[in-house]
Every structure is written in C-alpha cells, then in structure tokens.
Amino acid sequence: MSIGIFDSGLGGLTVLKEVRKIFPNEEIFYFGDTARVPYGEKTKELIIRYSKEITDFLLTKNINVLVVACNTATALALEELKAVYDIPVIGVIEAGVRSALSVTKTNEIGVIGTKATINSEKYKQEIHRRNKDIVVYQKACPLFVHVVEEGLLDGEIIESIIKHYLGDFDDKVDTLILGCTHYPLLKKEIQKIYPDLNLIDPAMETALDLKKVLTENNAAENKGGHVKFYVSDGVQNFRNIGSMFLDEEIEDIELIKL
Amino acid sequence: MSIGIFDSGLGGLTVLKEVRKIFPNEEIFYFGDTARVPYGEKTKELIIRYSKEITDFLLTKNINVLVVACNTATALALEELKAVYDIPVIGVIEAGVRSALSVTKTNEIGVIGTKATINSEKYKQEIHRRNKDIVVYQKACPLFVHVVEEGLLDGEIIESIIKHYLGDFDDKVDTLILGCTHYPLLKKEIQKIYPDLNLIDPAMETALDLKKVLTENNAAENKGGHVKFYVSDGVQNFRNIGSMFLDEEIEDIELIKL
Known part of the structure; x- marks a missing residue:
C-alpha cells in the first residue's frame, strides 16, 4: 500500500506527522503545491482543477489511498475527487467534526478556517448531519496562515x-475546530489567551480514518517507511520550514512543474 | 497604440490608475494573475515563467508596450522580458528609484517590498548605479500584502x-520607497506613525516613463480609452475589491485559464 497526501503547501505536514506515527513503515508520497499556495481565497472551480492535477500526478506513483491534508481542498474538492477516482479519498473535515462532537459539553462549537473553507459551510453541514442541535459559529481567519x-x-x-478574529465568539463556544492545517502551530498562543477553550486539531483523527481504511482493505504493509516529497516551487524553502511542521528532516524532495 | 499592464493581482491597479490619468483615451489591457497571487515568495524561475505566460497572452491582444506593474515581477523577470520580446517593456523599479533620489536630503533611503523583491537586491543595485554614495536599508514586509x-x-x-517592520530603521532614513504595489494603501497609516518620512510610490513615476516611451514612438492615439480586464481566478472578487484600488468601476472583465 502506498499513501498519497497533498496540501497547498506546508500545512499538510501536520497531518503527515500524525500519519507517520501510526504508519512508520508505509511508503508515502507527499505533494505540496507551493507554486500556487495559498488555496484559501481561490474559487471552487480552481481548487477542483488544482486538486485533480495533483491527484493525477500522485496516481502515476501508484498510490492506493489519497489523503487530502488541506481543509480548503477538502471543503471544495473532496466530493469531486471521490466521484472521479477509484481509490479511497480521505479528507480532514469529518475527522475534525467527530473529534469536536466527542468533546463539547455545551453543544456550541466554533469553526475557524480560510475564507473558502468557511464560505463553503462544509464544517457546519457535517456537524448538523451528525447532530442537528449543535449551535455552530464560524469565522474566516485569513491572516493566520500568513x-x-x-x-x-x-x-x-x-x-x-x-x-481580532476570536474576540467575538470565544464566550459563545466551549470547543473550537482549527479548520486549517496551519492553525495547530498557533495552538499554544490561542490557548494562552483562551485557556478554557477545547482546541480541536483534525490531523490526529484523520490519521485514524486512514488506519480504518487500511485495516478494512487489509492493506497495511511494510514498505520501509520512505517518504518522498514533491513541491511545485521552492525546494530549499520547503526543506527548511517544513522540518518545523514535521519535526523530522525532509530529505528526498523533487520539484514538479504543474 | 495599445498598452498591456500586468500584476500578480490587484496591486497593479494603483499603477493603472496613474496611467489612466495621463492617458484617458488609450486602449489598455490589464491582466491580474489572481489564481497564482501572491508572487512575493515564489522563486525567480517561477516568476519568469508566469510573467512570460502573461506577456504571451497580452501579445495576442496586439499590445505595443508592456508595463510590469508588479515590483516582484520587475525585480525578477524584467531583464528576461526585455531580452525576449520586441516591444518596449517598462518596470516600476527605475521609476521608484528616480523619485526617491530626487527627494532624499540625507542620502539614506529605505526600501520595503516582498521577500523576493528584497532578496533580489534590484532596488539597491539601481540606486547605486545612479549614485554610489547613497546608504540603502532594505526590509521585506510580507504581511503588508495580506x-x-x-x-x-x-x-x-x-x-x-x-x-514590527519599520521600527528598526525609520530613524536611519529620510525617504522610504514603497516597493510593492499594495503598499500605497498603507501610506496614510505609515505616515501617521512616521510623519517625517518621505514615502515614495513608484506608480506615478512609472506612468511618466510610459509617457516618454509613447512620445518617443509618436504612438499616443485616441482609441476611446477602453480598459479590458483579464484575471486568472475570482472575477467577482476582483470586480469588488479592485474598485477600491482603482477608484473606478471595473466593467469589462474576463476569466482566462493559464
């Protein structure tokens, strides 16, 4: 089994990190679309086009399962990817929602993410699909990524x-979904300002979704645990900053023109 | 004479605005690469590739002169564009430098811009080409754009x-070049904090460079003053926010897939 993971850039490395903890021996191909980052303010049409280009590329590496490790791409392109491709496709939104629902005591959940993610209302829809009684507050926080x-x-x-972003609604919710893979890096600072808030990082739960898929397919196998990285621009920068996200050196990396 | 102008997105509209003041009757084609904005942290290779793709597209509209209304593209791709294409190509850096040199009294000039612009050292080189005695302080201010x-x-x-960005060097310079087409929108706030600083916006001077080229070629003519806009994503958003930059309604606009 080979696992494909993609993100608009660096953020998805927080997901890769959790996947590596559960599957240290699987072969993984990670694509970071650093030429066209950020995705958070692009239109749905464009995000679908970019997501398909990347998936087509990863399929040439014979991946058997795809993880969309980007909230914006999950919100806007996951349905399309599932419809078009034959392999299992896993996003980050279901995982984040499941995690938040297991934690909230007041049934009031906050969701923060990029403009595109928040405007799509995908988190809100997924929360209400599972529990209609939850009150959901949403807020786009575009500056966080930068x-x-x-x-x-x-x-x-x-x-x-x-x-500026969270002042409005922190007293309204007891649980906050960090709906962008960059935001876990702000966890400490958000928690310092709002110590009572439960902060949900979908990355860990996403890795568990992947485990479920691999177990169902009896597909986990020892391929030596090599991770191959592809980026569409700035190899050196990805190598340098990526290690901050991954807590691991980034070695085997290649530039791909998309 | 038809004028082509491009930028990574909205910022170049501050240049278009000045060009429109001098040439209200020229035909203008403006390209905003909104799908791939921002340019400020991409590599030189990628910015050259994108700049050429856009120029090739604008040439299909029979432009006779090209204005690179983006500091990052000017810094990293202007030389290449001048070498490859037959029409006159005008950037924003020479204009900004000329303007700053005419204003400084202490011969100490600050330059702010994107990471790519500052790392290229193009402003510094252009200042020293004209006057070796100027002391230049540079600073990348990536958050300003966002x-x-x-x-x-x-x-x-x-x-x-x-x-955070300017605290270091405001007392060292008397003149500051706003080396990114987004920054003029922060002029008021920067001036409030540093009232003694001469702030240089290259846009106006760039329009004068264009005038010079058109005059040399006896090329100014009345084509009705129509401006046609092209963007690579987000037509509606460009129309809405663009008017803030341009102080004029954006009407004739088309989506182009690059």
Whole structure:
C-alpha cells in the first residue's frame, strides 16, 4: 500500500506527522503545491482543477489511498475527487467534526478556517448531519496562515490578530475546530489567551480514518517507511520550514512543474 | 497604440490608475494573475515563467508596450522580458528609484517590498548605479500584502505590524520607497506613525516613463480609452475589491485559464 497526501503547501505536514506515527513503515508520497499556495481565497472551480492535477500526478506513483491534508481542498474538492477516482479519498473535515462532537459539553462549537473553507459551510453541514442541535459559529481567519508562514507564533502581533478574529465568539463556544492545517502551530498562543477553550486539531483523527481504511482493505504493509516529497516551487524553502511542521528532516524532495 | 499592464493581482491597479490619468483615451489591457497571487515568495524561475505566460497572452491582444506593474515581477523577470520580446517593456523599479533620489536630503533611503523583491537586491543595485554614495536599508514586509487584501488599513493590528517592520530603521532614513504595489494603501497609516518620512510610490513615476516611451514612438492615439480586464481566478472578487484600488468601476472583465 502506498499513501498519497497533498496540501497547498506546508500545512499538510501536520497531518503527515500524525500519519507517520501510526504508519512508520508505509511508503508515502507527499505533494505540496507551493507554486500556487495559498488555496484559501481561490474559487471552487480552481481548487477542483488544482486538486485533480495533483491527484493525477500522485496516481502515476501508484498510490492506493489519497489523503487530502488541506481543509480548503477538502471543503471544495473532496466530493469531486471521490466521484472521479477509484481509490479511497480521505479528507480532514469529518475527522475534525467527530473529534469536536466527542468533546463539547455545551453543544456550541466554533469553526475557524480560510475564507473558502468557511464560505463553503462544509464544517457546519457535517456537524448538523451528525447532530442537528449543535449551535455552530464560524469565522474566516485569513491572516493566520500568513503569520504562521512568517514564523510569528507568539508576541504582540499574533496576539492582536487572535483577539481580532476570536474576540467575538470565544464566550459563545466551549470547543473550537482549527479548520486549517496551519492553525495547530498557533495552538499554544490561542490557548494562552483562551485557556478554557477545547482546541480541536483534525490531523490526529484523520490519521485514524486512514488506519480504518487500511485495516478494512487489509492493506497495511511494510514498505520501509520512505517518504518522498514533491513541491511545485521552492525546494530549499520547503526543506527548511517544513522540518518545523514535521519535526523530522525532509530529505528526498523533487520539484514538479504543474 | 495599445498598452498591456500586468500584476500578480490587484496591486497593479494603483499603477493603472496613474496611467489612466495621463492617458484617458488609450486602449489598455490589464491582466491580474489572481489564481497564482501572491508572487512575493515564489522563486525567480517561477516568476519568469508566469510573467512570460502573461506577456504571451497580452501579445495576442496586439499590445505595443508592456508595463510590469508588479515590483516582484520587475525585480525578477524584467531583464528576461526585455531580452525576449520586441516591444518596449517598462518596470516600476527605475521609476521608484528616480523619485526617491530626487527627494532624499540625507542620502539614506529605505526600501520595503516582498521577500523576493528584497532578496533580489534590484532596488539597491539601481540606486547605486545612479549614485554610489547613497546608504540603502532594505526590509521585506510580507504581511503588508495580506493585511491590505484583508482591508485592515488602520487600527491596532496594522499599527503593530508597521512598527514590527519599520521600527528598526525609520530613524536611519529620510525617504522610504514603497516597493510593492499594495503598499500605497498603507501610506496614510505609515505616515501617521512616521510623519517625517518621505514615502515614495513608484506608480506615478512609472506612468511618466510610459509617457516618454509613447512620445518617443509618436504612438499616443485616441482609441476611446477602453480598459479590458483579464484575471486568472475570482472575477467577482476582483470586480469588488479592485474598485477600491482603482477608484473606478471595473466593467469589462474576463476569466482566462493559464
């Protein structure tokens, strides 16, 4: 079994990290679309087109299962990918929702993500599909991605941006879904400002979804645990900053023109 | 004479605005590469590739002169475009430098821009080509673009980000080149915090460069002053936010797949 994982860039490495913990011996192909990052403000049509281009590429590596490790691509392209391709396709939204529902006590859940993710209402729909009684508050936080990519993970700037976005609704919810793979890097700072909030990172739960799929297909096997990375721009930058997300050196990496 | 103008997205509209003031009757084709914005953190190879794709497209509209209304594309792709294409190609960097040199009294000039622009050192080289005695301080300010695109043009967040980037060197220079077409929208707020700084917006001077080229070629003519817009994603968003940059309604706009 070979696992394909893709994201608009670096963020999906937080998902890869969890997958690696459960499957240290599987062969994994990771694609980061660094030429066209960020996805969060693109249209649905364009995100579907880019997601298909990447999936077509990963299929040439004979992947048997695909993880869409990007909330925006999951929100806007997952249905299309599932309809078009024969292999199992796993997104991050179901995992995040399941996790949040198991934790909330007040039945009031907050969701933060990119503009495209929030406008799609996919998190809200998935929450209500499972439990109609949950009150959902949503907020797009487009600056978070850029602040994380700048490495400004603490200090005055990120503090004022967190308060700007979350000040409105922190007293309304007891649980907050970090609906963008960049946001877990802000977990510590958000928790410092809002210590009572349950913060949900869908990455770990997504890895468990993958485990379920592999178990159902009796497909887990020892392929030596090699991870091959592909990016569409900036190999050196991905190698440097990627290790911050992954907590592991990024070695075998190749530039792909899409 | 038909004028082609391109930018990674919306920012170049600040240049178009100045060009329209001088040439209200020329036919203009504007391309905003909104699918692949921002350019500021991409590699030189990729920015050259994108710039050529756009220029090739604009040439199918029979443009006679090209304005690269993007500092990053000017810094990394202007030389290549000049070498490859037969029509005159005008960037924004020479204009900004000329303007700054005419204003500085202390011979200490600051330059701010995207990571790619600053790393290219093109502003510094152009300043020293004209005057070796100028001391140049440079700083990449990647968050500015995103804050402008979010419309956060005043308030606590932008104030702390301005101080974060400019706090280091505001007392060292008397003149600051806004080396990214987004930054003029922050002019008021920067000026509020640093009232003594001369802020240089290359847009106006770029329009004068264009005038010079058209005059040399006796090429100015009345073609009715129509502006045709092309974008690679998000027509509606460009129409809405674009008017903020342009101070004019954006009417004739078309989606182009690149």
